[in-house]
Structure formats: structure tokens, C-alpha cells
Amino acid sequence: MLRITELRLPLNHAEDALRPAIVARLRLPDDALLGFEVFRRGYDARRKSDIQLVYTLDCTLADEAAVLKRLHGDHHIRPTPDTRYRFVGHAPADFYTSGERLRPLVIGFGPCGILAALILAQMGLRPIVLERGKTVRQRTQDTWGLWRRSELNPQSNVQFGEGGAGTFSDGKLWSQISDPRHLTRKVLTEFVKAGAPEEILFVSKPHIGTFRLVSMVEKIRADIEALGGEIRFEQQVTDLLIERGADGQRHVRGVTLASGTQLRADHVILALGHSARDTFAMLHERGVQMEAKPFSIGYRIEHPQGVIDRARFGPSAGHPLLGAADYKLVHHAKNGRSVYSFCMCPGGTVVAATSEPERVVTNGMSQYSRNERNANAGIVVGISPEDYRQDRGGSGPVNPLDGIAFQRVWESRAYELGGGRYIAPGQLVGDFIKRQRGPAAGFGTVMPSYKPGVHLTDLSEKGRESLPPYALEAIREALPAFERQIKGFSMADAVLTGVETRTSSPLRINRGRDYQSLNTRGLYPAGEGAGYAGGIMSAGVDGIEVAEALAAAVLGVPAPG
Numbered sequence: 001m002l003r004i005t006e007l008r009l010p011l012n013h014a015e016d017a018l019r020p021a022i023v024a025r026l027r028l029p030d031d032a033l034l035g036f037e038v039f040r041r042g043y044d045a046r047r048k049s050d051i052q053l054v055y056t057l058d059c060t061l062a063d064e065a066a067v068l069k070r071l072h073g074d075h076h077i078r079p080t081p082d083t084r085y086r087f088v089g090h091a092p093a094d095f096y097t098s099g100e101r102l103r104p105l106v107i108g109f110g111p112c113g114i115l116a117a118l119i120l121a122q123m124g125l126r127p128i129v130l131e132r133g134k135t136v137r138q139r140t141q142d143t144w145g146l147w148r149r150s151e152l153n154p155q156s157n158v159q160f161g162e163g164g165a166g167t168f169s170d171g172k173l174w175s176q177i178s179d180p181r182h183l184t185r186k187v188l189t190e191f192v193k194a195g196a197p198e199e200i201l202f203v204s205k206p207h208i209g210t211f212r213l214v215s216m217v218e219k220i221r222a223d224i225e226a227l228g229g230e231i232r233f234e235q236q237v238t239d240l241l242i243e244r245g246a247d248g249q250r251h252v253r254g255v256t257l258a259s260g261t262q263l264r265a266d267h268v269i270l271a272l273g274h275s276a277r278d279t280f281a282m283l284h285e286r287g288v289q290m291e292a293k294p295f296s297i298g299y300r301i302e303h304p305q306g307v308i309d310r311a312r313f314g315p316s317a318g319h320p321l322l323g324a325a326d327y328k329l330v331h332h333a334k335n336g337r338s339v340y341s342f343c344m345c346p347g348g349t350v351v352a353a354t355s356e357p358e359r360v361v362t363n364g365m366s367q368y369s370r371n372e373r374n375a376n377a378g379i380v381v382g383i384s385p386e387d388y389r390q391d392r393g394g395s396g397p398v399n400p401l402d403g404i405a406f407q408r409v410w411e412s413r414a415y416e417l418g419g420g421r422y423i424a425p426g427q428l429v430g431d432f433i434k435r436q437r438g439p440a441a442g443f444g445t446v447m448p449s450y451k452p453g454v455h456l457t458d459l460s461e462k463g464r465e466s467l468p469p470y471a472l473e474a475i476r477e478a479l480p481a482f483e484r485q486i487k488g489f490s491m492a493d494a495v496l497t498g499v500e501t502r503t504s505s506p507l508r509i510n511r512g513r514d515y516q517s518l519n520t521r522g523l524y525p526a527g528e529g530a531g532y533a534g535g536i537m538s539a540g541v542d543g544i545e546v547a548e549a550l551a552a553a554v555l556g557v558p559a560p561g
């Protein structure tokens with residue numbers, strides 16, 4: 001097959017316009033094109049009056065070699081790459097019955113742990129997954145408990161439980177990771193098998209939405225179990241068993257659960273997510289190598305979705321092929337900080353995402369239809385480990401857990417500013433920009449969607465600031481700057497709700513090229529919590545890569561790449 005990239009047609013092109021466009025592009029008679037399929041469809045909305053659909057197409061031709069030869073040098077016409085997934089190996093059926101081999105453990109059943117466990121199971125390695133939270137259905141009830149009744153379950157919430165942090169999300173599936181082995185395709189294919197809409201395979205910015213994610217996660221769980229894997233819920237890992245081996249190195253030998261039960265294993269994948277603060281502390285205490293890393297903090301901003309649609313798509317706003325518009329914004333502030341939009345959720349809601357009592361954390365989610373009234377996104381400022389150290393007086397080395405202490409300060413402040421019961425502090429954008437002292441009389445045209453509720457206050461009140469002063473200053477400068485890219489962005493009635501602190505992991509659990517911890521053999525730090533992913537897709541891809549490295553070590557076969 002031959003692949004054409006960057007084939008552009010007007011947004012409203014006729015359904016049968018693709019075929020003539022392909023033969024014209026390849027300069028072929030119509031009967032030389034035996035068939036074609038859309039590999040990807042995106043859009044270019046830079047000129048609102050002339051929005052274009054941009055296609056990547058795989059074509060079957062009567063004489064492909066001749067066309068490639070004739071169009072040699074045209075970068076948009078190439079042989080279609082082989083994107084099929086290849087396993088590193090397969091365990092024989094009696095792998096665990098002959099000898100004394102121990103099954104691998106996967107800690108955490110978020111996107112990283114799910115894909116790691118699935119790939120291990122598909123290779124016959126029968127993983128045991130240990131997940132501190134509950135099954136996705138039970139977890140949904142607990143999560144609603146926080147949103148509807150201000151009741152937090154610290155083990156079962158937006159961060160913890162089957163499906164991981166991305167379950168109550170927008171389900172955005174794109175990522176900017178480099179992907180020479182086409183592992184994102186493997187993730188998408190597994191998701192479609194589990195019930196995701198087929199279009200995620202070809203739209204350029206696929207998303208699934210919360211509702212479908214729930215049933216997909218259950219389906220993948222059933223697949224893993226059918227292949228001999230096990231998923232054990234409400235099994236929090238509280239300790240690691242580490243022994244020094246005959247080679248003089250530290251080796252993981254198993255885990256201890258909150259119940260006191262010990263499980264022996266020589267291979268353990270840590271797919272913990274960024275909110276497993278107690279587990280990070282335990283790993284640090286056990287001497288597992290880790291370091292503080294940069295992350296970002298800020299607020300969620302909400303606008304009417306219609307404002308964003310009109311700003312991005314002009315007269316084509318509401319077109320079914322475009323859907324609800326998103327945006328991606330960056331501003332480099334005068335104080336040296338970068339402010340950027342994070343995890344934008346078109347037509348969605350802001351959600352309470354804390355996993356710890358008496359703290360407030362925001363994030364965003366949506367349904368597949370993305371048809372809620374408001375658009376929301378994190379507006380966040382980059383923070384470096386130097387900032388935590390400066391917070392402690394600017395002396396001494398940065399402790400790997402310092403970022404967590406820093407997050408907690410602002411999450412507790414947000415709880416206090418909201419007045420309790422997990423109500424979040426908020427401010428109208430106009431008041432925030434003007435440094436309005438004291439709360440506004442009420443909301444304007446934008447009603448915030450965060451539940452259990454938003455309390456209007458002064459987010460910059462002296463002595464009770466909701467974020468460090470440098471972050472407030474940078475966001476205050478960025479909002480009017482964003483107006484130049486999205487008309488209406490700094491509208492006075494838009495609402496800021498705080499605080500957004502769990503943008504990525506505040507630390508990295510260092511690993512080597514073999515994906516194992518730098519100082520503990522058999523331990524595989526993975527996904528977002530270990531600092532190797534950011535988002536559902538990259539966490540899933542990292543899960544695959546870690547499972548492959550583990551399988552290569554166990555089966556004694558070469559690792560890919």
C-alpha cells in the first residue's frame with residue numbers, strides 16, 4: 001500500500017470527493033486506484049473562512065512501484081508503514097508449573113498498569129495486578145460521594161481505583177511522544193476492541209469521554225483474566241521486600257499489602273500514578289532512587305463553549321466534523337515563568353480531584369458528546385524543584401518528596417479559602433485581572449461546573465494567596481495575552497477555580513535503559529507517577545514498553561529497539 005499525507009479538501013467537501021482528489025494527486029487514471037482507506041483525518045482551522053480537512057490516506061494501486069518511482073522525492077507520498085504490533089516473545093504453557101518461577105506483579109490499574117498487564121497476559125506471563133482502589137462501578141459511586149455529598153473516600157476517588165486517574169476524564173488520546181514502533185496504534189486498537197468508537201483510529205485528536213471509558217476498562221479486565229492474569233482490588237501495597245543478591249545488588253523480592261499479607265515476586269511494575277504520595281514516601285524510605293522534578297500549578301478556567309467555538313471556527317462553529325473546539329495556549333511571562341493551558345476539556349465539567357482529606361484539587365472531564373455548556377482547561381505555571389527549595393529558605397538539597405509538601409500547602413489553602421466541604425475557591429477573570437479586593441457579588445454569564453460548589457473570593461488576597469505570588473503574577477499577565485489568540489478568553493465573566501496541582505508527578509523514580517530502577521533490580525518504575533508519562537496515551541505506551549522489557553528479561557529474549 002501507498003500512503004498519501006497532507007491531502008487537503010474544503011471542510012464541506014462532497015462525500016465522494018476523496019477518490020478524484022487521490023487520483024489527481026497521484027496523476028493516475030481512475031481505474032488504477034483499486035481502493036483506499038482514511039488513516040487519519042485532521043483539520044486546519046488557521047483561516048476561519050476556509051477551514052480545510054487534512055487527510056492521510058492508504059491507497060491500494062494497480063502498480064504501486066511505478067507510482068513511487070515516478071513521484072520519488074515527494075515527501076507526502078511513501079509506502080505505508082507496517083504498524084502491526086509484534087510481541088517480544090511468548091511463555092510456554094507450562095512456564096509457571098515447571099520450576100519455581102514467580103508471576104510478575106503490576107501495582108496500579110490505571111492506563112499504564114492496564115496496558116502493561118494486558119501485554120504481559122497476551123505473552124502468557126499471567127500478571128497479578130494489585131490495585132488499592134475499588135472496581136470502576138463501585139469507585140464511580142464513591143467519586144459521586146465527593147461531588148454530591150462532600151464525602152471523600154481516600155482509597156476510592158478520582159485518582160485511585162480501577163481505570164486510574166484518567167477514568168473520569170475527557171479521555172483525550174493524543175500525545176506528542178515519538179513513536180517509531182507505532183505503539184500508540186496498539187493502544188488504540190486495544191481500546192477499540194474494548195468498545196471505544198472506531199473513529200479513534202483515524203481522527204487526529206481522538207477522545208472517548210468518561211462514560212465509555214468505564215465499560216472499556218471492565219472489558220480489558222475481563223480480557224486479562226481470560227488470559228490467566230488476575231486483578232485484585234482494595235489491595236494497597238504498603239511496603240517492598242528488598243534483598244541483596246549474590247551479585248551484590250539490591251533485588252526486589254516481593255511486596256507487603258495493607259492487610260499485612262506478603263506476596264513474593266522477582267519482577268514488580270510500579271504503575272502508581274502521580275497521587276500515590278504515601279507509596280512514594282515508602283519507596284523513598286526503602287532507598288529506591290528518585291529525584292524531584294518540575295511540574296505545574298494553577299487554576300481551571302471556564303468559558304461558554306460557544307465563545308471558544310466562534311473564536312476558533314468562525315462561521316463554521318458547530319460543524320459536526322469539527323465538534324466542540326479546543327485550544328492550546330502558551331505565554332512566556334516577564335518574570336520568566338511559562339503559563340500554558342493544560343488538559344483542555346471542550347464541553348465538559350471541572351471536577352473535584354483530591355485524594356486527601358481537607359484538600360481541594362481541580363481537574364476536568366467530559367462525555368464523548370462534549371455537549372456541556374462550558375469549555376474548561378487548566379491554566380498553569382511551570383514550577384521547578386528550585387522553587388520548593390526556595391520555599392524552605394533556599395538552603396539544603398532538594399528532597400525528592402519536597403514537591404509533594406509544596407502541592408499540599410496549596411491544596412490545603414484552597415480548602416480553607418473555599419470554606420470547607422471540598423468547596424473550591426474561585427474568582428471571575430475580570431476581578432482577578434483587576435486585582436479586585438474581596439469577592440464579587442455573584443457569577444455572571446458563566447456558571448462554574450465544579451461540584452460540590454465554588455465560593456467566590458479574592459484568589460490573590462495578601463497573606464492568604466491561593467498560589468505563590470510569582471504564579472499569580474504570571475497568570476495575571478497571561479490571560480489578556482491569550483485574548484489575542486482566542487477572542488473572549490479574558491472575558492470578565494469567565495471563572496477561575498482553584499487549585500490545579502496534580503498536573504504531573506512531582507518526582508521521578510529513576511530507571512535505566514532496561515527500564516529497571518537504577519538501584520533495585522526487578523523493580524520497573526512506569527507511567528505518570530514514576531515521571532515517564534503524561535496523559536492516558538503516553539502512560540499506556542510506557543506500560544507496553546515496560547512489559548516488553550520485563551518479558552525480555554524473564555524469557556531471555558532480546559528487548560525491542
Ligand code: FAD
Nearest residue numbers: 108110112132164165166169171172237273527528535536
Ligand atoms: P494512574 O492512572 O494514576 O493509575 C495509577 C493507579 O495506581 C491508580 O488506580 C491507583 O489507585 C493505583 N495505586 C497507587 N498506589 C498504589 C498502591 N500503593 N497500591 C496499589 N495501587 C496503587 N490524560 C489524558 O491523556 N487525557 C485526558 O483527557 C485526561 N483527563 C484527565 C482528567 C482527570 C480528572 C484526571 C485526574 C486526569 C486526566 N488525565 C488525562 C491524566 C491521565 O489520567 C493520567 O496521565 C493517566 O491516568 C496516568 O496513568 P498511570 O497509569 O500512569 O497512573
